[in-house]
Amino acid sequence: MNNEIVLETQSLTKIFHGARGDVTALDDVSFSIPEGKTLALVGESGSGKTTAARLVLGLETQNSGTVSVLGKDLSSLNKKELRNLRRSIQVVQQNPYSQLNRRHSVQRIVETPLLAFNEGSAIQRRDKVVDLLESVGLDSAYLNRRPHELSGGQCQRVAIARALAIDPKIVVLDEAVSALDVSVRAQVLNLLRKLQIARNLTYLFITHDLGVAHYLADEIAVMFRGKIVEKGDRTQIFSNPHHHYTKNLISSVPLAEPPEDEIEAISVDTLPIPNSADACSYRTRCAVGLAESDCGTKELKISLSGSHEWLCHFPLKNRI
Amino acid sequence: MTSTLEVRYLTISVPSPSGKKLAVDGISFTIPAGKRIALVGESGSGKSLTAYGLMRLLREPVKLESGEIWLNGRDITKLDQKEFRKVRGGEIGMVYQDPMSALNPIMRIGTQIVESIQIHSAMNKTEARKSAVELLEKVGIHSPEESFNSFPFEMSGGMLQRVVIAMALSGNPKVLIADEATTALDVTTQSRVLHLINGLAKERGLSVLLITHDLGVAAQFADEIVVMYAGRIVEYGDIRNTFSNPLHPYTRALLDSRCDYTMDHLQPIKTIVGQPPRPENRPSGCAFAPRCEFMKNSCEVSVPMLEVLEGSRVACFRAEELHKISRAR
Amino acid sequence: MKLRSRWAMLKEIRRFLPFSAIGIMIIIIACLFANFFAPYDPFEIGLSAPFSPPSWAHISGTDDLGRDLFSRILYGGRITLLISLVATTIALIIGTAWGFAAGILKGWTDEFLMRTADAMMAIPAILFALVCISGLGASVLSLTVVAGILLAPSTARMARSAILVEMETDYVIAGIASGLSRWRLIWNEILPNIASQLLVQFSLNAAAAVMLEATLSFIGLGVQPPNASLGTLILQGYAKIWNSYWFVLFPGALVTITILLFNSLGEHVRLSMDSVKSSS
Numbered sequence: 001m002n003n004e005i006v007l008e009t010q011s012l013t014k015i016f017h018g019a020r021g022d023v024t025a026l027d028d029v030s031f032s033i034p035e036g037k038t039l040a041l042v043g044e045s046g047s048g049k050t051t052a053a054r055l056v057l058g059l060e061t062q063n064s065g066t067v068s069v070l071g072k073d074l075s076s077l078n079k080k081e082l083r084n085l086r087r088s089i090q091v092v093q094q095n096p097y098s099q100l101n102r103r104h105s106v107q108r109i110v111e112t113p114l115l116a117f118n119e120g121s122a123i124q125r126r127d128k129v130v131d132l133l134e135s136v137g138l139d140s141a142y143l144n145r146r147p148h149e150l151s152g153g154q155c156q157r158v159a160i161a162r163a164l165a166i167d168p169k170i171v172v173l174d175e176a177v178s179a180l181d182v183s184v185r186a187q188v189l190n191l192l193r194k195l196q197i198a199r200n201l202t203y204l205f206i207t208h209d210l211g212v213a214h215y216l217a218d219e220i221a222v223m224f225r226g227k228i229v230e231k232g233d234r235t236q237i238f239s240n241p242h243h244h245y246t247k248n249l250i251s252s253v254p255l256a257e258p259p260e261d262e263i264e265a266i267s268v269d270t271l272p273i274p275n276s277a278d279a280c281s282y283r284t285r286c287a288v289g290l291a292e293s294d295c296g297t298k299e300l301k302i303s304l305s306g307s308h309e310w311l312c313h314f315p316l317k318n319r320i
Numbered sequence: 321m322t323s324t325l326e327v328r329y330l331t332i333s334v335p336s337p338s339g340k341k342l343a344v345d346g347i348s349f350t351i352p353a354g355k356r357i358a359l360v361g362e363s364g365s366g367k368s369l370t371a372y373g374l375m376r377l378l379r380e381p382v383k384l385e386s387g388e389i390w391l392n393g394r395d396i397t398k399l400d401q402k403e404f405r406k407v408r409g410g411e412i413g414m415v416y417q418d419p420m421s422a423l424n425p426i427m428r429i430g431t432q433i434v435e436s437i438q439i440h441s442a443m444n445k446t447e448a449r450k451s452a453v454e455l456l457e458k459v460g461i462h463s464p465e466e467s468f469n470s471f472p473f474e475m476s477g478g479m480l481q482r483v484v485i486a487m488a489l490s491g492n493p494k495v496l497i498a499d500e501a502t503t504a505l506d507v508t509t510q511s512r513v514l515h516l517i518n519g520l521a522k523e524r525g526l527s528v529l530l531i532t533h534d535l536g537v538a539a540q541f542a543d544e545i546v547v548m549y550a551g552r553i554v555e556y557g558d559i560r561n562t563f564s565n566p567l568h569p570y571t572r573a574l575l576d577s578r579c580d581y582t583m584d585h586l587q588p589i590k591t592i593v594g595q596p597p598r599p600e601n602r603p604s605g606c607a608f609a610p611r612c613e614f615m616k617n618s619c620e621v622s623v624p625m626l627e628v629l630e631g632s633r634v635a636c637f638r639a640e641e642l643h644k645i646s647r648a649r
Numbered sequence: 650m651k652l653r654s655r656w657a658m659l660k661e662i663r664r665f666l667p668f669s670a671i672g673i674m675i676i677i678i679a680c681l682f683a684n685f686f687a688p689y690d691p692f693e694i695g696l697s698a699p700f701s702p703p704s705w706a707h708i709s710g711t712d713d714l715g716r717d718l719f720s721r722i723l724y725g726g727r728i729t730l731l732i733s734l735v736a737t738t739i740a741l742i743i744g745t746a747w748g749f750a751a752g753i754l755k756g757w758t759d760e761f762l763m764r765t766a767d768a769m770m771a772i773p774a775i776l777f778a779l780v781c782i783s784g785l786g787a788s789v790l791s792l793t794v795v796a797g798i799l800l801a802p803s804t805a806r807m808a809r810s811a812i813l814v815e816m817e818t819d820y821v822i823a824g825i826a827s828g829l830s831r832w833r834l835i836w837n838e839i840l841p842n843i844a845s846q847l848l849v850q851f852s853l854n855a856a857a858a859v860m861l862e863a864t865l866s867f868i869g870l871g872v873q874p875p876n877a878s879l880g881t882l883i884l885q886g887y888a889k890i891w892n893s894y895w896f897v898l899f900p901g902a903l904v905t906i907t908i909l910l911f912n913s914l915g916e917h918v919r920l921s922m923d924s925v926k927s928s929s
Contacts, residue, residue, distance in 0.1 A: 044506035044507065044508065044509075045477070045506055057826055059822065059825065059826070083828055083830065084828075086826060086827070086828040087828060089826075090826060090827070091822070091823065091826045093819050093822065093823065094819075095819055098818060098819040098820060099819035099820055099822075099823045100820055100823070101820045101824070101838055101841070101842070102820075102842070103841040103842055104841075112823075112824065112827045112829065113827040113828055115829075115833070115837075116827050116828035116829040116830070116833065117828055151363075151595050152363070153595055154595075159823070162823070162827065165827075166828070181362040181363050181533065181595070181596065182362060182533060182534075182535065182574060182577055182578065183362060183573065183574060183577045183591060183592045183595070183596075184362075184595055185577075185579065186577035186578075186579060186589040186590070186591040186592075187591045189579060189589055190588045190589055190591060193588070208506065208507060209507075209579075210507070210580070210581050211578070211579040211580035211581050211583070212579055213581075214579075214580070214581035214583075214585055215579050215583070215585045215589070216585075234585065238581050248508055249507060249508060250581070251511075252507045252508045252510065252511035252512075253507060253511075253536060253580060253581065254510075254511065254514070254534065254536035254537045254539065254540040254541065255536050255539065255540060255580060255582065256535075256536070256539035256540070256563050
């Protein structure tokens with residue numbers, strides 16, 4: 001198995017200029033994914049995970065930092081080269097229906113990438129589409145259907161088939177299962193895993209759902225207000241979290257048997273304060289942060305322990 | 321235990337290309353005073369229509385065909401529009417998924433709460449204002465005075481949902497219906513809002529109907545669970561019992577298809593074949609039969625009725641048999 | 650709505666083919682194929698007594714030279730409709746390209762294009778047309794071109810807002826990510842989705858174009874003899890309005906009905922678009 005890095009970002013920063021001031025959507029974000037592996041970007045609204053996805057797909061340009069797909073820096077490419085690079089990185093989005101053109105048939109939707117790059121004759125394309133639909137569990141009866149005739153799960157399968165049409169190396173899954181029913185979500189997750197193994201795909205999985213991240217991801221990066229506050233593998237994140245936000249996230253997940261040591265989450269629903277001056281943006285929600293002045297003044301540096309990294313002055317103690 | 325809200329044989333029809341179909345087919349359940357019931361189901365289960373039906377918010381061509389809703393000793397389906405308006409927002413408070421749909425975007429939130437208070441009580445403006453500020457504080461909004469004068473667009477989703485809860489509480493309800501009230505919120509905010517609803521319910525002896533597709537939410541915040549599939553109730557019982565020992569194949573399959581971080585990630589998730597049927601495609605007999613791994617031919621002949629088994633109610637011809645088998649293991 | 654069979658497709662078409670559409674099609678077919686439908690040769694004089702009122706022989710009566718008015722109306726309608734439809738098509742093509750360019754290129758290009766559109770829309774249409782036609786000389790061609798130019802800015806605005814909305818949608822993002830070139834994206838992905846909006850614009854513009862032709866011809870700056878359009882017919886009939894009311898009534902009625910039907914069709918498509926959007 002090749003361990004080459006296929007997708008990498010370095011110190012990615014993106015600032016949006018809005019009516020009420022500037023918002024730093026991404027702040028010095030760096031991650032890399034080796035071929036065949038999955039990185040989950042976990043975060044809530046405002047964490048910057050969607051912005052990261054858009055930057056990686058070349059749909060936006062960053063203010064500073066680099067995005068490298070298969071070793072190529074996106075900002076060094078001209079329009080034509082960028083379009084060509086899209087053969088290697090595809091996307092599946094959250095809303096099953098709106099990501100498919102409602103005027104097109106399933107066949108037309110799935111063969112769109114092939115049409116875009118003028119691949120194959122009409123017959124070859126059709127055959128490829130039938131194969132793709134089969135690999136996502138849909139039979140050829142679906143070829144002539146339109147999106148509004150399908151269920152959410154079926155639409156999502158079509159979107160996955162389309163993403164695989166030109167045999168990409170990387171697939172960005174932007175909340176790809178969040179809009180599905182529980183039972184359908186399970187089907188699609190199984191499908192995604194199966195496809196990853198069969199085709200040696202690399203996944204960048206954007207999600208707010210820790211359970212999904214736990215199931216699919218080899219590495220998990222927890223994001224808060226534009227920064228990666230903790231990064232590690234499953235065991236490190238779930239059994240030995242160091243950042244208070246990670247712990248908060250984990251203990252907020254409603255379970256049949258809630259974990260014993262729930263940290264009492266602070267009820268801080270005040271009117272949002274844009275870009276507070278604190279060194280740590282999580283300070284106002286953190287019991288420890290509010291008590292320590294360093295969290296307001298001292299600049300944060302990444303702490304490392306093997307492949308586990310976090311951004312915190314007073315991290316939680318080791319549990320393993 | 322006195323029951324606050326009792327639903328009897330609620331039936332709601334929706335139009336379809338092939339005529340009227342029963343999206344909710346004769347469901348009955350009871351919410352005792354001070355208890356929390358989770359109404360759980362997927363698409364096409366009819367759970368949201370049930371919520372709207374309870375509040376008589378159904379619009380033509382969707383229709384409440386039959387059924388009774390008993391609230392504190394009277395059947396509210398028989399009330400006329402004017403009387404029911406006192407109930408809606410008064411004795412029954414409702415919180416929806418999208419807080420923005422419950423709030424007027426161009427009015428300050430304080431004003432909206434005051435308006436709601438004055439509709440359901442005899443307070444004058446000063447008293448109502450004071451009560452509104454207290455309510456805002458009660459739902460966990462710090463600096464309530466400042467928030468009183470804010471507009472909805474200035475607030476986050478979590479705060480807005482708290483405001484909506486405050487409005488729902490302003491009518492002094494006996495029952496609170498939360499229809500996917502936290503689905504659109506971040507998980508940390510969801511946790512806090514659910515804890516808030518929990519706390520308030522305990523404090524005021526409220527009954528809560530928690531409508532959700534999230535089994536974890538049901539598990540942590542409900543006392544009893546009603547599982548709906550294709551417009552009918554398939555299982556109805558105590559939450560702990562149902563989770564540790566699901567009686568209906570659908571309930572069991574639904575629990576198995578969960579994906580949370582306590583599961584073993586190396587195992588593929590156990591899934592149910594196919595997808596939930598839409599009202600117009602409902603199979604005859606047991607609606608779950610085509611997808612059920614325990615199906616027998618007899619399952620497709622007639623619709624199973626809810627029967628009592630081990631303290632729960634389950635609608636499955638083979639429930640008892642399957643329960644014995646699983647016990648024997 | 651599931652398009653399960655041809656019959657269901659027909660039912661869906663019927664939703665989009667209200668009476669206004671049927672009415673317009675009747676008028677268009679009758680006029681464009683005037684040679685088939687006209688009972689008499691419009692140029693043949695002395696068929697009956699001049700200025701004879703409507704009768705079974707001449708449904709709309711006759712004009713000053715004894716020509717059958719109904720036939721003249723049909724042939725006149727042909728010219729009016731040709732001008733209207735060609736001008737509207739010109740407006741659609743120019744306006745759509747204009748609006749798309751503004752929406753996609755954004756920045757200064759957008760500003761420039763849209764301010765130009767605003768400026769053109771601020772000038773009273775008749776005035777603009779008068780000036781242009783006086784300069785170009787009155788003819789069917791100049792009238793068509795001027796009408797097309799006049800109708801383009803409003804089409805541009807509609808096209809621009811339509812494309813701005815579509816560019817934010819998920820399926821367009823998916824299309825870009827699939828590697829579609831800009832042209833293919835617009836032509837294959839976006840255009841089909843805004844087709845009904847364009848149809849609305851087309852209908853409303855067609856109505857305006859008919860009105861414009863009738864008005865300009867009425868003041869003598871439109872169609873010139875020997876060609877006759879509905880506008881020129883109204884002009885001729887206007888002088889005789891008290892004695893031979895039919896001369897003005899029937900052409901005028903056709904103009905009015907045509908405009909009404911075009912507007913109604915546009916409204917109907919817009920309404921059914923909205924209901925589709927809200928139910929999907």
